[in-house]
Structures are given as C-alpha cells and as structure tokens.
Amino acid sequence: MFSIVDQRINCRSYELTTAHRIKCSKQSGIKRTEIMEYDFRHIEKKWQQFWRDSGAYKVSNDSGKPKFYVLDMFPYPSGAGLHVGHPLGYIASDIYSRFKRLNGYNVLHPMGFDSFGLPAEQYAIETGQHPAVTTEKNIHRYHEQLDNIGFCYDWSREVRTSDPGYYKWTQYIFLQLFNSWYNRHNDRTENIQTLVDIFEREGSQLVVRGPRDTIFSAEDWRSYHEVQQQEILMQYRVAYSAFGEVNWCEALGTVLANDEVVNGVSERGGHLVVKKKMRQWYLRITEYADRLLQGLERVDYSDAMKEMQRNWIGKSQGAEIDFKINGETAGEHGFIKVYTTRPDTIFGVDFMVIAPEHELVKFITTPAQKNEIEKYLGYVKSRSERERMAEVKQITGAFTGAYVSNPFDGRAIPVWISEYVLAGYGTGAIMAVPCGDQRDFSFAKHFNIPITNIIGNFYNGEEANPTKDATLQNSGFLDGIVMREAIDIVINKLEEQGIGKRQINYRMRDAGFSRQRYWGEPFPIVYKGGVAYALDEKELPLELPYLDTYGPGPEGEGPLANVLDWEIAPGGGRRETNTMPGYAGSSWYFLRYMDPHNQTELVDRKVADYWGQVDLYIGGTEHAVGHLLYSRMWTKALYDLGFIGFDEPYKKLVNQGMIQGSSRLLYRLNFRQNAVDADQEQQAKQGAGSNPVYVSHSHYKALINIKDKTSEILEYLRPFNLELPSNTGEITVDLNPIHVDVALVDGVELDIPAFRQSKPEYESAILVLEEGQVLLPGKSLPEAADRYICGAETEKMSKSKYNVVNPDEIVNRYGADTFRMYEMFLGPVEQSKPWDTKGIEGVHRFLRKFWKLFIDEQKGLVLTNDAATPAELKVLHKTIKKIADDTERFSFNTAVSAFMVCVNELNDLRCHKVEVLEPLLILLTPYAPHISEELYYALNAFRGIGDQRSILDAAFPPVEEKYLVESxxxxxxxxxxxxxxxxxxxxxxxxxxxxxxxxxxxxxxxxxxxxxxxxxxxxxxxxxxxxx
RNA sequence: GCCCGGGUGGCGGAAUUGGUAGACGCAGCAGACUCAAAAUCUGCCGCCUUCACAGGUGUAUCGGUUCGAUUCCGAUCCCGGGCACCA
CATH class of the missing domain: 3.10.20.590 (Ubiquitin-like (UB roll))
Structure with a gap:
C-alpha cells in the first residue's frame, strides 16, 4: 500500500526510501477513505508544485537529444482574462510537447505575452491607469490561469513585447531593416552601404525598379547634397518612410483604425472620418512577394492557409499599356498607363476608369466636367477602402470629359473615374471591357456606355463573360484567334511598338508600420533637417517615456508628440513620435525564446542554429495573412543579413478553431400600458404595468407564433392565473429573449434560487415553468418538480452575452486533467465548436474509472503482477497504436475516445495488471499529466522501486503488432x-x-x-x- | 462584394485512401442497488412502419459519376472567419 496523499510533500527531500514508502503504505490503511478516491485538487496542486520546484520544465540549449520546437501564438493579455476558448490551442500544443518529450526529444515549449496594444491604451484613456500597470496586472492574471491548467512551459524563457529588454531588439531589427535595401539581382536583403557603393560607382542605372525611381549617374550622385542622397536612399530602404493615407477624425483629433470607422464616421461618437496624408513608416514587404510565395511550397500549412496567403500576395501576370490622351501632345501628361491581366481584350475596351486619387485627374478633367468630378471626389473621400470594394451594387462614377485613343485602332475612349478602381493597385487605371468583366459591364449599363462584343456567342448581352476560350471578333489583327493565345501575341506587339510591356503585379502593398499611438515600440529614429537618422545601437533601447495622459498629439500625431522634452533628442533633432504596430514584436518573438536573456545579441547564432525553425506552430486563422506574412518576411530579412540560418520561421502550422459560447436565454413578457398621452407614455416607460413574466421554453415556442397579438397572448396566459392588467385593449405585450448568465443555469435548467439572488429585478420576476407551474415574486422552489427551461444559442463568447466560462471555475470543479481532456474531446482542434460545461461529466467519469483500475475506493491499491492475457495485450497495443497515431496527426478528440474505449474494455476484462497499466499510464501523461504522475508514483511504490522517477521522462511504449494480428x-x-x-x-x-x-x-x-x-x-x- | 472554412441524431462529434453512417461522450428512457437521494452499475436510444421478425428512409438542398458516395464532380441555400491601423 502506498500513501502519498498523506505525505506532506517537501520537494527537496522528496526521494523516499523504499523502507519508508512501505511504512507509509502500511499506515495508509488507517486513512483509507481519504486516500482512495481521486482527489484531483490535492493531486494537481502537489505535482504542479513538485514540477516547479524540481525544474521539470526547464529546457537546455545544449542537449544530445534531437530538438523539437513547439510554439503557441502568444496572447495579448486583455483585461477580461482567459476564457475557456483561449487554452484550446495551448492544450493541444502542450499535449504534443509532452508527447514529443516522451518520445525522446528535447522540446522547447515557451510562452510569453504580446503586451503592447491598443486596448491597454484605450483603457488608459478611459480610466487614467497607465498601460504598463494594467498590462502587468493582466499578465499576472494570465499567469495564474495558465498555471492552473498544468502547462509544461519553461517560464524562465518568458518574453513580453513591452519589456524594454525585449523591445530593445525589436528596435534593433528595425534599424537593420532601415539600414538595408533589397538587391533584386541576387534576391537578398543587403546593407544599404552596398547600394551607396553602387551609386558611387555606376549611378542608379542598374538598380532602378520603376518609373518613379530617380535616375542619375555616378557623378550626379556624388554631386548630390546629403538631403538629396538620403531621399534617394529612402526609396530603397527595407524600412522606409513615405506619405500615406490614414483615417483622420477631426472631431476626435486622432487617427482611427479601420474597425473604428463605420460608414465613414467614427464608431465612438459618430464623427466624420476622412482620409489624410501623413508621413508614415513602411516595410518594403512587396520586394519579398515572390519569395513569400515560393516559401509556401516548403512549409506545412493547410491548403486553405496557403491559399489565403497567395491571394493576399495576389501575384498576377499581365501587361502595362499606354493609352495616348487625345488632344495632349506627348510630354509628361501625354499617356495614361493601365495595368491589365487581359491584354487580349484590348479591342473590347469601351471606356477607361482611373482611380479618383489618380494624379492625372486634375490635368485631364475638362472645364465642363469639373463640377461633377469635384462633387464625386468629395464623396469618395468619405468612403473607406473596404466600403469601396464591397458595395458593387451601388455603381458610382463621374466622367472627366477626356478621351484616350486605343493604341491599335485609335478608337476614342472616354475616361471616367470611379471608386471601384483603387489607386494603390496596378497603375491605378484600368481599361474597361464590359463584355468580359462584370463590374465594367454594370458600369457601362449604368452610365449608358455602348458595349462592344468581341467574343461572339459567348456574350449574351445580359451579363459579362470572363472566358478565355472565346474566339476573338471585332478585334483587328486578333480576329479568329482564341483569347488564351491572343494574350502573348498582344504583349509582344505592345513591346515591339514600345507602347506597353509584360508586367507582373502584386496586390500586396508595402506594410504600414506607423501607429499614432503611445503603447508601442518607439522608433529609434531622429530627424535632423528633415532627414531620418538611425539612433546608434548603443542608445537602444529607446525607452517609452512615462505619460499621464494619452490623448492625441497635434495634427494627428501620436501622444508622444505631446512630450517635448522627450521628442527633442539630446544631440539635437526631433524623435519620431509614431510608434510601431502590434506585429513588430510578434514578428520575431519565436527567436527570442531560444535565447531570452542574451544581452549582446537578439539571439546567439549557435543557439538559433540548434533550435532552428519552429517545428509546430499553433494559433488561430485570424492571423492567416497579417502576422504570418510579416513574420515570414522578417525571418527572410534576418536570414539574408546572417542572423539566422533559415528563412521560413514555421515548419508546420496548425490552426485551432474558436470555442464559441453557448448562450442561455430567458423569455420575458413585458406588459406596457398603451400610451394615450405623454404622461402615460412616461408611466409606461417606467414600467408601471405589472412585474415582468418569464416563460419557460415550451411556452415561448407556443407564444412566438402569436407574438404580435396581445389578446391571444393574454388568452394563452389565462390558465396560469397571473395577475395581469385586465383591460386588454389598452396594453401591449412584448416577447423578448434576453441573455442570462450561464453560471445561473445547469444545462438548460435555470437555477432559480441563484437567479433570484443575482439581480433585484429577478427577485420580483414571475416565472411560468415548463409544465405550467407559476412561481410568484420571491418564491423559489416549486412544490412539485417543475423547471424553468432556458433557450440556447451559439454565439461568440463575450461578456455582453453572459456566456463567458472561466477555466478557473472548471479546473476548480473538475480538475485540470479533466479540463484538458474535455477541451480536446469537444471536437477537432481546427474546428470551431460551442462550449457546453454539461458534457464535461463524461470525461471526469472516465478519469475516475481510470483511477479505479489502479485503486479501489474500498480495497486500496488493486494492482497485480499477473501476466497479461492475449485479449488484454490486444486492447493495450490497439490503444498504443491509436494514441500514437492520433496524437501525431493532432486528432486529439479521437485519442480521448480511444482512452475511454480502452478503459471500458479493461474494465470488462477486470484487468489490473501492471504489465498493461504502466504503458497505458505513459500514454495518458501528455493528456492528463497530474493523475498520471500520481498513479505512476503509486505504481512504483507497489513495485517497491526506490527512486521516484517522474513520468514526464518515461519512454513512450512501442506498438507490438504481433498482438494485433487477426486471422x-x-x-x-x-x-x-x-x-x-x-x-x-x-x-x-x-x-x-x-x-x-x-x-x-x-x-x-x-x-x-x-x-x-x-x-x-x-x-x-x-x-x-x-x-x- | 472578394478570399477561406464549415453544414452528419435532441447536443458535441466518429467514420484516416470511395467500402457496415452515427464510435466515444452528453442529454433522455427503463431497470438494479438504497428507507430515500446522490454516486455507481446494467440495458435501450436517427426517423417512419411493425407486438416481433423485418422493411423503408436518412449525412443542408437538388442533380451527376460509381457495384457502392458523409467522402468525388456540378449547381443552390445557410452559418463562421479574414479583407491590410483590433490583436
């Protein structure tokens, strides 16, 4: 017999002698009932303490074992704390980490916090509490919650993006990017000095990328003034500044995020929001577009994920074509350049549309059209980009009065502006082919522009047909050629005639890297004479100054612009007052975990070489494009610059689904006196009718069909003898489902006493129960067993819907092991599914049954050393195979049911044999580490093995196929x-x-x-x- | 609007490569134990017809391929996520 529960565990002297253990075992007979049941609270606390004190999760950078790196997308520590949806991915990665460890790997499984961000700042504005303070508090809470669940994190490696020791290196990397350019000749990020060398030797000829680049000779370069040189270099830097548009809200004096803008006005307060050009920092991610695309072939992400990234990058092949503006003589404004992926449709161009922001608009607009164009520009200014692309049903546009010529047949083509053409994509101008493009078609119909059909029967006059299979007609030299083949013919001809060229385009734009906010990394940049200079690395970290108020600075600048003595740098010049966006810190954090305390480097190259890529990355799909692309780009840049030896950060990516809330609804009937005059209306508003009546679900179903007919509702309610207003002609009844806190409901049954106590208004509620019993105000328990049944709805977990479930509560009631297994049991990790606390009983029962295979409540330890039967070995090895297989492919839900099946079968076989149970225990360890460690201890005591070896480092049992063969x-x-x-x-x-x-x-x-x-x-x- | 994902019993889900649809669990029903309750154990449990045997039907809807379709193809409907300053 054993007794560890009775032991006061002192971890330093934890190793008991066998003799001592046997003695304890004998003693345990006295306190049988206490120790025999599965006391998860005691067990979990004890082993968590033991693991912490023994450094069980400490990971070394130096190991003979093969490495495995498991990473979770680290959380933003919000004030609301964790709800049961958050740990889903963490549990999955924890199980996998422990599984790999049992299989002999040195596993890095760190955790940290993405602790810069807008919510903390918003909270500071509202409450005056400093973001550093609230962030610290929130992190503390997260720590407690995470520790409760028994994760195997090496907390000594924790990183926080808002910690100066961390953001020093974020700033450092920014400086590397600032001091770099992208060399297209060898597709590498290089130090800007190599570009300066090129300029000095041969001018800009070799590196010019597009029409907007300045062209100059080596002599020119040398003759340029410092400011000119810096301006040119800025056109090449990987981190660069330029002018870009932001959502500017004059009334709030601040720049708003897209999701803070609704229908052209601010979400808070409804003030007008317009676009405003401001100096911004950008990352030249577009230079990496092709490598980001190619890199996808070397990583294991879901096809959906890769597809999303490809779409975001949006590589397309087509042509740029110059259309001569009629009436203009060549020169600067002589042409409009369009980008098209379908040059084969050139003879079907019936009009041209350029973006309202296009620089030529003001030059080509005829005096007659000036008014109309300006009116339209005013309208566009109030529209967000998303709105512009989304609302295609609403067709808007204006005619400039100008015409261009078709380069092949000289046909005059009217030039329009419309919001559906975006300035940032392609050349900001399109040739419109209504018979082949639906948006062009709708536009032509709306504005009565005649449509040329170049695809014969493929076009029915009702809608556009984007086919490539039609044989071209009305198409000059292309007549009779299939469109697919015409594309190259046209491009060749354009190039021959010098009026266009083959062009690859990307929808992706350079990444905006400035935020007009306080709670983010300050830029290590000082402006002198209008030129941005990098701080010396020795001056890092450039710490965020302490602020008392967080309001916006002048002219839409961030709060830092209000702190003059910070803004003015010691050596002269002004600091950049923008801060970096959320994804700055998260773009490289996986590197810092490897070597978190390194004072001299962002990561030691040898350490980075040991850990290498993240082998498994788990996180939500919401980061599919943003975070993942930025992070991939940073990795490529750091690779080019020699900091690390790999250029894709995440080898495998698993996306966890969301756990939704399961809301509970009450059905409230409100009785309102119909208003005859203002007085009565006032009365009605004050609820001067009777108490609200809450009806159970079955009554709701009956009432919902007659909800607009007060008299019928009253008729329905008559049998219940409620004291209702009698003069039916003068009252109105409303039937409203309202959310009730899920904590007040057991399954779908309302806990009436708890409900009564939760709010004063519920104290006085009248409840009509499922079977027709009525509970008057203040009354709780019905005489007979009748119940109030709530409605249920699956929605996002949120405070306002009262459906948030805190993992702490669950862990307290059922234990961390049950919680972990139940989260997995809910369904596939990748899938979204609703949380239902009720179902957790099944998993908890399973763990108790599992416990009972080892320890009987009455008899104590029931293990035997008997040899296992073939039937038992078959059950065991079937399970080993299934668990190994399912865990390896992240099918944790089926693994949990395999455990259940196994325990059911061993129960039927009445098997308590160590030969079977020990391997099983090891299998269970990744899923339920606490109970496994406890039973392992018991098992070792039973065998009289001296040393307490932790089960964390046991060896995963091998499958022996011979037990599985069937004839x-x-x-x-x-x-x-x-x-x-x-x-x-x-x-x-x-x-x-x-x-x-x-x-x-x-x-x-x-x-x-x-x-x-x-x-x-x-x-x-x-x-x-x-x-x- | 565009891109991505998903629709299977009352509920969460299983069926790994086209091969017994509904494993496992929750809820429900019946029984055992108990003075009783809880806990535990046993049995039943998609829908329809049937005392039963058995039969029909069934994986959002419609159509197709196949000896065989939850799985593959086409169309439609519904729900969720993302769309570049939320993280």
Whole structure:
C-alpha cells in the first residue's frame, strides 16, 4: 500500500526510501477513505508544485537529444482574462510537447505575452491607469490561469513585447531593416552601404525598379547634397518612410483604425472620418512577394492557409499599356498607363476608369466636367477602402470629359473615374471591357456606355463573360484567334511598338508600420533637417517615456508628440513620435525564446542554429495573412543579413478553431400600458404595468407564433392565473429573449434560487415553468418538480452575452486533467465548436474509472503482477497504436475516445495488471499529466522501486503488432450496396471461395430470388457487395 | 462584394485512401442497488412502419459519376472567419 496523499510533500527531500514508502503504505490503511478516491485538487496542486520546484520544465540549449520546437501564438493579455476558448490551442500544443518529450526529444515549449496594444491604451484613456500597470496586472492574471491548467512551459524563457529588454531588439531589427535595401539581382536583403557603393560607382542605372525611381549617374550622385542622397536612399530602404493615407477624425483629433470607422464616421461618437496624408513608416514587404510565395511550397500549412496567403500576395501576370490622351501632345501628361491581366481584350475596351486619387485627374478633367468630378471626389473621400470594394451594387462614377485613343485602332475612349478602381493597385487605371468583366459591364449599363462584343456567342448581352476560350471578333489583327493565345501575341506587339510591356503585379502593398499611438515600440529614429537618422545601437533601447495622459498629439500625431522634452533628442533633432504596430514584436518573438536573456545579441547564432525553425506552430486563422506574412518576411530579412540560418520561421502550422459560447436565454413578457398621452407614455416607460413574466421554453415556442397579438397572448396566459392588467385593449405585450448568465443555469435548467439572488429585478420576476407551474415574486422552489427551461444559442463568447466560462471555475470543479481532456474531446482542434460545461461529466467519469483500475475506493491499491492475457495485450497495443497515431496527426478528440474505449474494455476484462497499466499510464501523461504522475508514483511504490522517477521522462511504449494480428474478419455483405448480412471469413479467403459462400448464404439467397449474381465484389479486409 | 472554412441524431462529434453512417461522450428512457437521494452499475436510444421478425428512409438542398458516395464532380441555400491601423 502506498500513501502519498498523506505525505506532506517537501520537494527537496522528496526521494523516499523504499523502507519508508512501505511504512507509509502500511499506515495508509488507517486513512483509507481519504486516500482512495481521486482527489484531483490535492493531486494537481502537489505535482504542479513538485514540477516547479524540481525544474521539470526547464529546457537546455545544449542537449544530445534531437530538438523539437513547439510554439503557441502568444496572447495579448486583455483585461477580461482567459476564457475557456483561449487554452484550446495551448492544450493541444502542450499535449504534443509532452508527447514529443516522451518520445525522446528535447522540446522547447515557451510562452510569453504580446503586451503592447491598443486596448491597454484605450483603457488608459478611459480610466487614467497607465498601460504598463494594467498590462502587468493582466499578465499576472494570465499567469495564474495558465498555471492552473498544468502547462509544461519553461517560464524562465518568458518574453513580453513591452519589456524594454525585449523591445530593445525589436528596435534593433528595425534599424537593420532601415539600414538595408533589397538587391533584386541576387534576391537578398543587403546593407544599404552596398547600394551607396553602387551609386558611387555606376549611378542608379542598374538598380532602378520603376518609373518613379530617380535616375542619375555616378557623378550626379556624388554631386548630390546629403538631403538629396538620403531621399534617394529612402526609396530603397527595407524600412522606409513615405506619405500615406490614414483615417483622420477631426472631431476626435486622432487617427482611427479601420474597425473604428463605420460608414465613414467614427464608431465612438459618430464623427466624420476622412482620409489624410501623413508621413508614415513602411516595410518594403512587396520586394519579398515572390519569395513569400515560393516559401509556401516548403512549409506545412493547410491548403486553405496557403491559399489565403497567395491571394493576399495576389501575384498576377499581365501587361502595362499606354493609352495616348487625345488632344495632349506627348510630354509628361501625354499617356495614361493601365495595368491589365487581359491584354487580349484590348479591342473590347469601351471606356477607361482611373482611380479618383489618380494624379492625372486634375490635368485631364475638362472645364465642363469639373463640377461633377469635384462633387464625386468629395464623396469618395468619405468612403473607406473596404466600403469601396464591397458595395458593387451601388455603381458610382463621374466622367472627366477626356478621351484616350486605343493604341491599335485609335478608337476614342472616354475616361471616367470611379471608386471601384483603387489607386494603390496596378497603375491605378484600368481599361474597361464590359463584355468580359462584370463590374465594367454594370458600369457601362449604368452610365449608358455602348458595349462592344468581341467574343461572339459567348456574350449574351445580359451579363459579362470572363472566358478565355472565346474566339476573338471585332478585334483587328486578333480576329479568329482564341483569347488564351491572343494574350502573348498582344504583349509582344505592345513591346515591339514600345507602347506597353509584360508586367507582373502584386496586390500586396508595402506594410504600414506607423501607429499614432503611445503603447508601442518607439522608433529609434531622429530627424535632423528633415532627414531620418538611425539612433546608434548603443542608445537602444529607446525607452517609452512615462505619460499621464494619452490623448492625441497635434495634427494627428501620436501622444508622444505631446512630450517635448522627450521628442527633442539630446544631440539635437526631433524623435519620431509614431510608434510601431502590434506585429513588430510578434514578428520575431519565436527567436527570442531560444535565447531570452542574451544581452549582446537578439539571439546567439549557435543557439538559433540548434533550435532552428519552429517545428509546430499553433494559433488561430485570424492571423492567416497579417502576422504570418510579416513574420515570414522578417525571418527572410534576418536570414539574408546572417542572423539566422533559415528563412521560413514555421515548419508546420496548425490552426485551432474558436470555442464559441453557448448562450442561455430567458423569455420575458413585458406588459406596457398603451400610451394615450405623454404622461402615460412616461408611466409606461417606467414600467408601471405589472412585474415582468418569464416563460419557460415550451411556452415561448407556443407564444412566438402569436407574438404580435396581445389578446391571444393574454388568452394563452389565462390558465396560469397571473395577475395581469385586465383591460386588454389598452396594453401591449412584448416577447423578448434576453441573455442570462450561464453560471445561473445547469444545462438548460435555470437555477432559480441563484437567479433570484443575482439581480433585484429577478427577485420580483414571475416565472411560468415548463409544465405550467407559476412561481410568484420571491418564491423559489416549486412544490412539485417543475423547471424553468432556458433557450440556447451559439454565439461568440463575450461578456455582453453572459456566456463567458472561466477555466478557473472548471479546473476548480473538475480538475485540470479533466479540463484538458474535455477541451480536446469537444471536437477537432481546427474546428470551431460551442462550449457546453454539461458534457464535461463524461470525461471526469472516465478519469475516475481510470483511477479505479489502479485503486479501489474500498480495497486500496488493486494492482497485480499477473501476466497479461492475449485479449488484454490486444486492447493495450490497439490503444498504443491509436494514441500514437492520433496524437501525431493532432486528432486529439479521437485519442480521448480511444482512452475511454480502452478503459471500458479493461474494465470488462477486470484487468489490473501492471504489465498493461504502466504503458497505458505513459500514454495518458501528455493528456492528463497530474493523475498520471500520481498513479505512476503509486505504481512504483507497489513495485517497491526506490527512486521516484517522474513520468514526464518515461519512454513512450512501442506498438507490438504481433498482438494485433487477426486471422479472420466479420465482413458486411451488401446486395446492390445495401448491407443485408454479416459473414465471418478467413482473411486469406479467395474471390472464388467468397462467391461460393455467398451463393450458399441463406439471407443472400433470399435476395437473389433464384437468380445468379451479376457480379460479386470482394474487397479484402473491407466488404463484400453482391450485384444483382 | 472578394478570399477561406464549415453544414452528419435532441447536443458535441466518429467514420484516416470511395467500402457496415452515427464510435466515444452528453442529454433522455427503463431497470438494479438504497428507507430515500446522490454516486455507481446494467440495458435501450436517427426517423417512419411493425407486438416481433423485418422493411423503408436518412449525412443542408437538388442533380451527376460509381457495384457502392458523409467522402468525388456540378449547381443552390445557410452559418463562421479574414479583407491590410483590433490583436
């Protein structure tokens, strides 16, 4: 017998002698009932303490074992704390980490906090509490909550993005990017000095990328003034500043995020929001577009994820074509350049649309159209980009009055502006081909522009047809050619004639890297004479100054612009007052975990080489494009610059789904006196009718159909003898579902006493119960067993819907092991699913049954050393195989049911044998580490093994196939695809044998009705199908 | 609007490569134990017809491929996520 629960565990002297253990075991007989049951609270606390004190989760950078790096997308520590949806991915990664550890890997599984961000700042504005203070508090809370669940994090490696020791290196990397340019010749990020060398030697010829780049010779370069040189270099830096548009809200004096803008006005306060150009920092991620695309082929992300990233990058092949503006003589404004992916449709161009922001708009607009264009520009200014792309039903635009010529047939083409053409994509101008593009078609119809059909029967006049298979008509030299083939012909001709060229475009834009906010990394940049200079690395970290108020600075600048003595740098010049966005710190945190305390480097190269890529990354799909692309780009830049030896950060990515809340609804009937005059209206508003009545779900279902008919509702309620207003003509009844806190509900049954106590208004509520009993105000328990049944709805987990479930509560009630397994049991990690606390009982029962295989409540330890039977070994090895397999492919939910099946079967076999249970215990460890460690201890005590070895480092048991071999199988036998009977056959049965047995079978003969089967399909180890 | 994902019993889900649809669990029903309750144990549990045997039907809807479709193809409907300053 053993007794560890009784032991006051002192972890330093934890190793008990065998003699001592036996003594304890004998003593334990006295306190049998205490120690025999599965006391998870005690067990979990004890082992968590033990693991902490023994440094069980400490990870070394130096190990003979193969490495494995498991990473979670680290959380933003919000004030609301964790709800049961958050740990889903953490539990999955924890199980996988522990699984890998049992399989002999040195596993890095760190956790930290993405602790810069807007919510903390918003909270500071509202409450005056400094973001550093609230962030610290929130992190503390997260720590407690995470620790409760028993994760195997090495907390000594924790990082926080808002910690100066961390953001020093974020700033450092920014400076590397600032001091770099992207060399297209060798596709590498290089130090800006190599560019300066090129300029000095040969001018800009070799590195010019587009029409907007300045062209100059080596002599020119040398003659340039410092400011000019810096301006040119800025056009090449990987981190660069330029002017860009932001959502500017004059009334709030601040810049708003997209999701703070609704229908052109601010979400808070409804003030007008317009676009405003401001100096911004950007990352030149577009230079990495192709590598980001190619890199996807070397990583293991879901196809959906890769697809999303590809779409975001949006690589397209097409042509740029110059259209001559009629009436203009060449020169600067002589042409409008369009980008098209369908140059084959050039003869179908009936009009041209340029973005309202296009620089040529003001030059080409004719005096007659000036008014209309300006009116339209005013409208566009109030529209967000998303709105502009989303609302295609609403067609808007304005005619500039100008015409261009079709480069091949000279046809005059009217030039319009419309919001559906975006300035940032392509050249900001399109050639519109209404017969082939639906948006162009709608636009043409709306503005009565005649449509040219170049695709014959493929076009029906009702809608556009984007086919590439049509044979071209009305298309000059392209007549008779299939569109698909015409594309190249046109491009070649354009290039020959010098009026266009082949062009690859990306929808992706450079990443905006400035935020006009306080709670983020300050830029290590000082402006002198209008030129941005990097701080010296020795001056890092540039710490965020302490602020008391967080209001915006002048002219839309961030709060830092209000702190003059910070803004003015010691050596002269002004600091950048923008801060970096949320994804700055999160773009490289996976590197810092490897070497979190390094004072001299962001990560030691040797350490980075040891850990290498993250082998498994788990997080939500909401980061599919943003965070993942930025992070991938940073990794490529750091690789080019020699900091690390790999250029893709995450080898495998698993996306966890969301756990939604399961809301509970009460159905409230409000009785309102109909207003005859203002006085009564006032009365009605004050609820001067009677108490609200809450009806149970069955009544709601009956009432919902008559909810607009007050008299019928009152009629329905009459049998309940409620004291209701009698003059039916003068009252109105409303039926409203309202959210009730899920903590007040057991399953769908309302906990009436708790409900009464939760709010004063509920104290006085009248409840009509499911079977028709009525509970008057203040009354709680009905005489007979009747219940109030709530409605249920699946929605996002949020405070306002009262459906948030805190993991602490669950852990307290059922234990961390149960919680961990239940989260997994809910369904596939990748899938979204609702939380239902009720179902957790099943998992908890499983753990108790599991416990009972080892320890009986009455008899104590029931383990035996008897040899296992073949049946028992089969159960064991079937389970090992299934668990290893399921865990490896992240199918944790089926693994949990495999454990349940196994325990049910061992129960039926009354198996308490160590030979079977010990391997099983090791299998369970990743899922339920606490109970496993406890039972492992018990098992070792039973065997009288001296040293307490932790189960964390046990060896994962191997599958022995020999116990799984079968010689026969029960085959389902179908007739025409419908199963009619079963037949047990030897596994090496031949087709002929099967056919003979089939035709002899009674049931099958019945279906054959004397005919011979047309065909007998026999798939070995699967099924048999008889075709009649 | 565009991109991505998902629709299977009362509920969460299983069916790994086209081969017995509903494993496992919750809820429910019936029984055992108990003075009683809880806990525990046993059995039943998609829908329809049937005392039963058995039969029909069934994986959002419609259509197709196949000996055989939850799985593959086409169309439609519904729900969730993302769309560049929320993180």
């Amino acid at each position: 026969s199988k029960e085959y389902p036998v179908s007739v025409n695809g419908k199963v009619r009977t079963n037949l047990t056959l030897s596994l090496d049965a031949s087709q002929q044998e099967v056919e003979e047995l089939i035709t002899a079978n009674e049931t099958i003969q019945k279906w054959l009705e004397g005919r011979a089967p047309k065909k007998v399909i026999y798939v070995k180890n699967k099924m048999i199908n008889v075709v009649i």
